[in-house]
Amino acid sequence: MEPLEPLELLNRFRQGDVDAFETLFRQFQSEVYGWIVQVVRDPGIAEDLTMETFWRIHKARKRFDTGKSFGAWARRIATNLAIDHVRWRRPEKELLVEPPAVEMPDSVLRQETRERIERAFSRLPAKLQATAFLALVEEQPYEEIASALGKPVGVIRTRVFRAVRQLRKQLERMGVKP
Amino acid sequence: MIRNNEKDKDKDKDIQCLLQSVFPPADQQLRRDLWPAMLNRMQTPSFALPWYDWALLAALGGWAVIAPQGILQLLYQL
Numbered sequence: 001m002e003p004l005e006p007l008e009l010l011n012r013f014r015q016g017d018v019d020a021f022e023t024l025f026r027q028f029q030s031e032v033y034g035w036i037v038q039v040v041r042d043p044g045i046a047e048d049l050t051m052e053t054f055w056r057i058h059k060a061r062k063r064f065d066t067g068k069s070f071g072a073w074a075r076r077i078a079t080n081l082a083i084d085h086v087r088w089r090r091p092e093k094e095l096l097v098e099p100p101a102v103e104m105p106d107s108v109l110r111q112e113t114r115e116r117i118e119r120a121f122s123r124l125p126a127k128l129q130a131t132a133f134l135a136l137v138e139e140q141p142y143e144e145i146a147s148a149l150g151k152p153v154g155v156i157r158t159r160v161f162r163a164v165r166q167l168r169k170q171l172e173r174m175g176v177k178p
Numbered sequence: 179m180i181r182n183n184e185k186d187k188d189k190d191k192d193i194q195c196l197l198q199s200v201f202p203p204a205d206q207q208l209r210r211d212l213w214p215a216m217l218n219r220m221q222t223p224s225f226a227l228p229w230y231d232w233a234l235l236a237a238l239g240g241w242a243v244i245a246p247q248g249i250l251q252l253l254y255q256l
Contacts (some may be wrong), residue, residue: 018220021230022213025212026211026213026217029208029211029212029213030206030207032206033212034207037204037205037206038204038206041204043205043209047208049213050208051215051219055216055219055220058220093185106195108216114200115198117197118200121197121200121201132197136193136194136197136250137197137198137201137203138203138204160190164190164193167193167197171196
């Protein structure tokens, strides 16, 4: 098959051409997967959500504006799906008794402390979890996160601030000092 | 703006280090080509009902719950 001009490729994709969709799929599957796995943290689930992203893209192809970036559109759908997954993931069990304060070693965190941190993190709202993963763990630029979520950069900054504040409170209640 | 951004990031550094020690950066490398699975999914006929069929089913279900004796009347009419 001869390489196509992007606009022609996108037009063919909009018309339901499977070859055009395959070309776009192969071009963007790694990028979409890479973005999703940063939020869901599980390769198997990330693969499933990558497929679901492209399935939705395929179904919504007629609504795609060929004047806009396919990659940005795909990333936005992927991010929303990843956040939905985090939202419906079963939350960790609540701690019945808050444990005493634990001093954090500099290098290796003890398993118990790790579990507390994971639990505190899982109690954050899904949008804050996703933003915190992307901004704090993966160190993605705020501009890219904003583009993927379809929000202004200020919203991302606020979400990071809220995530950190809530996490501090949770950790204090659990007796973990950052 | 960038300065504020940097300031915020410095302030959050302790939490960031904590999170990075618990959640190491994700491996973003896709290990297999997902296209064959995608193609398979596209070629599998899907059982999809339009929204008005679901609405009709929901209405029938609700009717059966509210007035179960109606089921017998309906069956008699059939």
